[in-house]
Amino acid sequence: MTRFQEAICEKLLLSAAWTSGSIVVFIFAFMLFLGLPLLSGGHFFSLLTAHWAPQQGSYGILPMMAGSLFLALLGLLFSFPLSLGCACFISVLGPAKLRFLLRKVVELMTGIPTVIYGFVGLFLLVPLVRDIFGRGGLSLLSASLMLALLIAPTMILFFCDSFDRVPRSYLDAVDAMGGSKVQKLLYVMLPNSVHGIAAGITIALGRAVGDTLLALMLAGNAIHIPHSCLDSARTLTSHIGLVFSADFESLEFKAIFACGITLYLFTAVLVLVVRGINHRLRRPL
Amino acid sequence: MREKNAVACLTLLLALFMSTAVFANALESFKNESGTLRIAGGTAHIPVVKEAAARIMRFNPDIQISIAGGGSGLGIKQVGDGLIDIGNSGRKAKEDEISRYGLVMFKWAIDGVASVVHPDNPVRSLSKDQMKDIYSGKITNWQELGGTKGVINLYTRDDSSGTREVFWKKGLDKGDISSSANFVASNGAMKAAISQDPNGIGYVSVGHIDETIFPVTFDGVHPDLETVKTGKYTIARGLYSNTKGNPAGLAKKFIDYLLSDEGQQIVADKGFIPVQ
Numbered sequence A: 001m002t003r004f005q006e007a008i009c010e011k012l013l014l015s016a017a018w019t020s021g022s023i024v025v026f027i028f029a030f031m032l033f034l035g036l037p038l039l040s041g042g043h044f045f046s047l048l049t050a051h052w053a054p055q056q057g058s059y060g061i062l063p064m065m066a067g068s069l070f071l072a073l074l075g076l077l078f079s080f081p082l083s084l085g086c087a088c089f090i091s092v093l094g095p096a097k098l099r100f101l102l103r104k105v106v107e108l109m110t111g112i113p114t115v116i117y118g119f120v121g122l123f124l125l126v127p128l129v130r131d132i133f134g135r136g137g138l139s140l141l142s143a144s145l146m147l148a149l150l151i152a153p154t155m156i157l158f159f160c161d162s163f164d165r166v167p168r169s170y171l172d173a174v175d176a177m178g179g180s181k182v183q184k185l186l187y188v189m190l191p192n193s194v195h196g197i198a199a200g201i202t203i204a205l206g207r208a209v210g211d212t213l214l215a216l217m218l219a220g221n222a223i224h225i226p227h228s229c230l231d232s233a234r235t236l237t238s239h240i241g242l243v244f245s246a247d248f249e250s251l252e253f254k255a256i257f258a259c260g261i262t263l264y265l266f267t268a269v270l271v272l273v274v275r276g277i278n279h280r281l282r283r284p285l
Numbered sequence B: 001m002r003e004k005n006a007v008a009c010l011t012l013l014l015a016l017f018m019s020t021a022v023f024a025n026a027l028e029s030f031k032n033e034s035g036t037l038r039i040a041g042g043t044a045h046i047p048v049v050k051e052a053a054a055r056i057m058r059f060n061p062d063i064q065i066s067i068a069g070g071g072s073g074l075g076i077k078q079v080g081d082g083l084i085d086i087g088n089s090g091r092k093a094k095e096d097e098i099s100r101y102g103l104v105m106f107k108w109a110i111d112g113v114a115s116v117v118h119p120d121n122p123v124r125s126l127s128k129d130q131m132k133d134i135y136s137g138k139i140t141n142w143q144e145l146g147g148t149k150g151v152i153n154l155y156t157r158d159d160s161s162g163t164r165e166v167f168w169k170k171g172l173d174k175g176d177i178s179s180s181a182n183f184v185a186s187n188g189a190m191k192a193a194i195s196q197d198p199n200g201i202g203y204v205s206v207g208h209i210d211e212t213i214f215p216v217t218f219d220g221v222h223p224d225l226e227t228v229k230t231g232k233y234t235i236a237r238g239l240y241s242n243t244k245g246n247p248a249g250l251a252k253k254f255i256d257y258l259l260s261d262e263g264q265q266i267v268a269d270k271g272f273i274p275v276q
Helices: A003-034 A036-040 A044-049 A062-093 A096-109 A114-133 A140-164 A168-176 A181-192 A194-210 A213-218 A236-243 A251-282 B002-024 B046-059 B072-080 B095-101 B128-136 B162-171 B187-196 B225-230 B249-259 B261-269
Strands: B035-041 B063-070 B086-089 B103-117 B153-157 B182-184 B200-205 B236-244
Touching: A003 A036, A003 A251, A036 A251, A044 A062, A044 A251, A062 A096, A062 A140, A062 A181, A062 A194, A062 A213, A062 A236, A062 A251, A096 A140, A114 A140, A114 A213, A114 B187, A140 A194, A140 A213, A168 A181, A181 A194, A194 A251, A213 A236, A236 A251, B035 B046, B035 B072, B035 B249, B046 B063, B046 B249, B046 B261, B063 B072, B072 B086, B072 B095, B072 B103, B072 B162, B072 B236, B086 B249, B095 B103, B103 B162, B103 B187, B103 B225, B103 B249, B103 B261, B128 B153, B153 B162, B153 B187, B162 B200, B162 B236, B182 B187, B187 B200, B236 B249, B249 B261
Parallel strands: B035 B063, B035 B086, B153 B182, B153 B200
Antiparallel strands: B086 B236, B103 B200, B103 B236
């Protein structure tokens, strides 16, 4: 490859990186611009703390923020132990054939469209939850259980990858000392994969917060702050989906941008927090 | 023998020709047409619009008709913005919407909005006051209404729904709807939700009622085609198709078809009341 070709390649790749990077910034600027009427009027912060009651002229998105947060955390709570266990099994503990098979299944799971999960949840899980608890068919619980299933493959594959990155010599050392598989996992692989595990959780949490369809189909979409797992709740994403068809000129519609900005900032803060944790974790190593 | 066969063939051909001729009368205007027609908005309209579109596309495969839901508000907004050709709404377009977008409305059916419960629910009749108390959250258990014990699960639609607007105005006298009410996004989704939830109560377009849900007698009147037609059942509204400016081309022909005898027959077959 000539020097000239190399230069062209570099420029092309640079422009690709710049484009994708600037789009992220551009989208945020776009939302700020459209949300400006709310921001400049000093309404933005009152929106974050008030309730949604368009008939009374109140367009607060607090219930939706609570809904998003609860749903995502609950989904993560169900999904994390499952994913970690599954990853340990696939990477170390299981018999070779089953490990291979299981990994393929998990890879397949990443490709299942959300709407399928939503549909299955609606017709199988919702009636089950309703039968067991006597109420709360469409609820945080139903939605978060399906959400857990949705985000699990992301976490499992991330965890597996970080287990695989543990240096071979470390594992050989454990074997040489006569350590069992479980000891290898607990004392060598897990401590050396904290970084990857944290990254997996971030991506999964981001996906959980950003998911629209499961929340829309299964969480019930009631506009109040949920007090129990069996309460119906509305997330920021499904709120945008539901209000989107309102009149463009109305304040209801404009309040959507507050939701958008909040979602954006929420994800950004999430990424920063995890970066911070990673940074701190890496130092002593 | 051969002659007999020929006669039989001819008769068959003639019969076929006549049957298509009878059928094709209203569809004749779609001959030699081609292109796409985009329809979206009100979800109550969908059964009728879908059937009409299927017949038109079968008659002339060169025509592509796409149908989407989204709710009345969305239908009006998208047709106003020129994103679709026909925007359906289950309510009259508001004054400012008409003036802003230059909308022209066509009413092609009358539809009731019925409150519905699960078929197993023993509560079969409610008064307006009871309905208001249920929706505002004052009555929270079916037991208070003479039913079996169970917390009432409320279902409602989002603000842009024409069905919600009519039910809220005429069924609840614009009363409060409890913040714990679940939201679903279409008439179809409402039917699915209520048919699954033994303690649920919601409301759908009368055209969507089948054996999976039970329409509650409201203030002593059972909501069905007859009572809506005579005006005894009061929670009713028109089904509209809106265009930006006067319709032209396929959009005009489609609306004409809905208003033709055949179109109105589809309206009646699907459980709505024809306007002609």
